[in-house]
Amino acid sequence: GAVVSQHPSWVICKSGTSVKIECRSLDFQATTMFWYRQFPKQSLMLMATSNEGSKATYEQGVEKDKFLINHASLTLSTLTVTSAHPEDSSFYICSAAAQRGETQYFGPGTRLLVL
Amino acid sequence: DAKTTQPPSMDCAEGRAANLPCNHSTISGNEYVYWYRQIHSQGPQYIIHGLKNNETNEMASLIITEDRKSSTLILPHATLRDTAVYYCIVRANFGNEKLTFGTGTRLTIIP
Numbered sequence: 007g008a009v010v011s012q013h014p015s016w017v018i019c020k021s022g023t024s025v026k027i028e029c030r031s032l033d034f035q036a037t038t039m040f041w042y043r044q045f046p047k048q049s050l051m052l053m054a055t056s057n058e059g060s061k062a063t064y065e066q067g068v069e070k071d072k073f074l075i076n077h078a079s080l081t082l083s084t085l086t087v088t089s090a091h092p093e094d095s096s097f098y099i100c101s102a103a104a105q106r107g108e109t110q111y112f113g114p115g116t117r118l119l120v121l
Numbered sequence: 122d123a124k125t126t127q128p129p130s131m132d133c134a135e136g137r138a139a140n141l142p143c144n145h146s147t148i149s150g151n152e153y154v155y156w157y158r159q160i161h162s163q164g165p166q167y168i169i170h171g172l173k174n175n176e177t178n179e180m181a182s183l184i185i186t187e188d189r190k191s192s193t194l195i196l197p198h199a200t201l202r203d204t205a206v207y208y209c210i211v212r213a214n215f216g217n218e219k220l221t222f223g224t225g226t227r228l229t230i231i232p
Contacts, residue, residue, distance in 0.1 A: 008167070010164075012164075038218065040219075040220075042222075049208075049222040049223060049224055049225065050159075050165065050222040051222075052219055052220070052221070055218075055219070097162075099164045099165070100164075101164075101165075101220075103218065106215075106218050107213075107214040107215045107218045108214070108218075109155075109167055109170065110167070110218075110220060111167055112157075112164035112165045112166070112167070113164050114163055114164045115162070115163060115164045117162075
């Protein structure tokens with residue numbers, strides 16, 4: 007149980023384009039989902055927290071207009087990187103929790119390369 | 122959330138028990154100790170968590186000292202597939218559900 011998937015697993019795009027990443031909880035309903043970013047040889051950094059049906063809460067320094075998060079259902083959250091630039095190239099990982107405060111389960115990650 | 126301190130790296134022989142320490146001397150009474158691991162190029166995997174009692178599941182055991190200022194994750198019979206970065210995180214289960222990842226311990230299982 008507690009399986010989280012992400013799609014796509016990797017994506018290459020041109021600078022200036024937008025990329026959408028999906029995060030799905032496959033065998034449970036997730037009230038809360040989280041989006042992290044991990045640069046090479048660094049640890050995970052939380053970008054934002056999203057609760058189903060409400061606006062996401064972004065961490066300090068994360069541009070909400072650049073990283074659009076939608077959590078429209080209890081099993082799906084999406085992260086859209088708008089007008090991507092090479093510095094946005096990173097490993098994006100989501101996690102999901104059934105209820106606020108419960109154990110988070112992570113997806114396999116999406117590797118984004120912006121050329 | 123309380124901060125944790127872990128050794129940057131450890132080696133363990135295949136088949137032996139791997140004991141990974143974590144210090145969390147500023148842990149609050151309502152904070153749990155969580156352990157995750159991240160195998161190269163994958164998302165973190167949940168291992169185990171506990172509040173004050175020792176915990177065991179199919180993956181590992183978690184030993185928390187009586188004063189709760191430190192804990193040890195035990196992988197009873199390490200295999201090569203246990204090579205990963207192991208993160209010890211303390212977090213309250215209510216009010217602030219964020220997980221703050223430190224640098225973790227890079228565990229290498231030696232054949």
